[in-house]
Amino acid sequence: MRRELRLWLILTLAIVxxxxxxxxxxxxxxxxxxYAAAFHDPTSGPAxxxxxxxxxxxxxxxxxxxxxxxxxxxMQGLLRNPLADPGVLGVSATAALxxxxxxxxxxxxxxxxxxxSALIGAGLAGALLIVASSLVRAPEALVLFGVALSSFxxxxxxxxxxxSPSPIAQAEVMAWLLGSVQNRSWIDVAWVAPAVGIAAxxxxxxxxxxxxxxLGEESAATSGLSMGRLRALAxxxxxxxxxxxVAVAGVIGFVGLAAPHLVRAAVRGDPGRIxxxxxxxxxxxxxxxxxxxxxxxxxxxxxxxxxxxxxxAPLFAxxxxxxxxxxxx
Numbered sequence: 611m612r613r614e615l616r617l618w619l620i621l622t623l624a625i626v627x628x629x630x631x632x633x634x635x636x637x638x639x640x641x642x643x644x645y646a647a648a649f650h651d652p653t654s655g656p657a658x659x660x661x662x663x664x665x666x667x668x669x670x671x672x673x674x675x676x677x678x679x680x681x682x683x684x685m686q687g688l689l690r691n692p693l694a695d696p697g698v699l700g701v702s703a704t705a706a707l708x709x710x711x712x713x714x715x716x717x718x719x720x721x722x723x724x725x726x727s728a729l730i731g732a733g734l735a736g737a738l739l740i741v742a743s744s745l746v747r748a749p750e751a752l753v754l755f756g757v758a759l760s761s762f763x764x765x766x767x768x769x770x771x772x773x774s775p776s777p778i779a780q781a782e783v784m785a786w787l788l789g790s791v792q793n794r795s796w797i798d799v800a801w802v803a804p805a806v807g808i809a810a811x812x813x814x815x816x817x818x819x820x821x822x823x824x825l826g827e828e829s830a831a832t833s834g835l836s837m838g839r840l841r842a843l844a845x846x847x848x849x850x851x852x853x854x855x856v857a858v859a860g861v862i863g864f865v866g867l868a869a870p871h872l873v874r875a876a877v878r879g880d881p882g883r884i885x886x887x888x889x890x891x892x893x894x895x896x897x898x899x900x901x902x903x904x905x906x907x908x909x910x911x912x913x914x915x916x917x918x919x920x921x922x923a924p925l926f927a928x929x930x931x932x933x934x935x936x937x938x939x
Contacts, residue, residue, distance in 0.1 A: 614883065617876040621890040625672065628897040632668035633660055636904055662795070670794040670802065671900040671914075672893040674859045675869075677806045677851040679892020680885060682866025684813050684851075687820035687881030688844040689749045695867035696852040699756030699845075703763035704735035705856035710767045710783045714774045718782055725801055725857040732853025735759060736845050743841040789860035789915030791900055798858050805854030810889070812847035816840055817882035824881060862915045864922025865892045895922075 640648070640656055648656035678696055685694040696702050708731025709724050717723035742755045767787070774780045791798075819840035855862065869892035870884055877883040896914070899921055903912040 613876050614887075617873060617887055618890070621873075621887060621894060625890065625894050625897065628894055628901065629668050629672065632671070632897055632901045632904075633664045635901065636664055666796045666799055667791050667794050667900065668897055670791045670799050670858060671896045673799060673802050673806055674791065674855045674862070674893075675865055675896025676889040676893035677802065677809065677855040678862065678865040678896070679869035680806070680809060680813055680889040681848040681851040681855075682868075682892070683870040683881070683885050683888035684816065684820070684844050684848045685866070686870055687823065687884070688816075688841065688848075689753060690823065691749070691753070692871070693867070694753070695863075696848060696855075697760060697861075697863065697866070698753060699735070699739055699848070700759030700761075700763055701732050701735045701739075701756075701849050701852040702856055702861055703760040703767070705729070705732040705853045706787060706861050707731050707763045707767045707770075708734075709786055709856065709860070710770050713782045713786065714770050714776075714779050716779075718779075721797075722801075724786075728857035729805070729853045731763075732849050732856065735763075736849025736853075739845045739849070740842050743845065744838055747837070785913070786860040787915075788913035789862035789918070790903075790913050791859050791896075792911060792914075794858065802854045802858040805850055805857075809847045809851035809854070810885075812843050812850065813885050816843040816847060817885055820844065821880060821882035824879075860915065862896070862918055864918050864925075865895050868922050868925055869895060 634645070636659070638659060640659075644654075644656040647654040648660045651657060652661070681696040681701075682694070685696060685698060686692055688694075689698075691698075705728040708727040708729075712718065712724045712727035717727065738759065739752070739756065743752055746752060746755070767783075771780055771783050774783065819836075823840070852866075870888040872891045872895075873887035874884060877887060896918070899917045900914055902921075903914055903917045906912055906917075
């Protein structure tokens with residue numbers, strides 16, 4: 611319990627520091643007088659940059675990262691597979707398909723259309739997965755179904771991209787697929803935060819079942835666990851969280867995969883207690899990644915999905931290497 615409390619304190623402090631840096635640091639450098647104006651005069655130019663540009667972008671990155679970290683922890687607990695993440699069951703791909711279809715059909719000009727389309731895509735994937743989970747019991751079969759769903763949605767998105775008659779729509783789809791929280795506002799935060807709260811509620815309801823599932827599916831069932839209810843709760847949580855993240859920021863990889871591994875040792879691998887720390891770790895990862903994307907000296911700002919892949923792949927390789935050493939011991 612002491613280790614878990616220490617983990618919470620460290621993650622919370624790190625998030626506060628990261629958010630502060632994300633608000634104060636940017637491409638435009640301010641002198642002390644301008645920072646003072648930003649804090650004392652809400653109508654000043656520096657205040658506009660800090661509180662209407664940088665702050666909502668940083669908070670949006672935090673909430674999106676928390677959604678992905680939570681979804682990854684839920685998926686890894688449900689499938690009992692440390693390599694599971696929000697994309698393994700096709701939820702990210704179908705959400706991206708919905709957003710890409712809305713963009714190509716001209717919905718990007720209407721506020722909320724792309725976001726709602728992505729949520730619908732994620733909801734459709736979640737419904738299909740719930741149906742599939744009621745028909746098959748083995749987690750391996752559910753993974754295979756998810757992989758097939760992801761491949762189909764990815765192929766359909768590529769087809770939409772190739773057949774789009776507008777180069778502008780193609781560029782918008784590509785930008786969406788690479789992921790970003792650039793130019794996000796408090797309205798986007800208001801879009802994603804309630805959905806993440808709903809997903810967290812479903813995840814909390816599934817926490818006890820995920821913990822019992824570590825004993826094995828048969829042992830858990832004999833102790834009174836309803837596998838159908840557990841799968842439904844977990845899949846709804848993962849679908850809502852992933853759909854909300856993709857709806858606001860596009861497709862961002864590796865956060866849902868790596869975040870649970872960063873905190874797993876502190877909770878001794880308990881899939882029920884790992885949910886909230888994974889969300890905090892995911893939020894921290896994305897805030898830091900977005901800050902790096904903003905301050906990297908390039909002619910064009912790096913996409914957030916690219917930065918998370920560049921950071922996440924070596925980080926996950928290090929985690930896997932340390933885990934392999936422990937297994938050998």
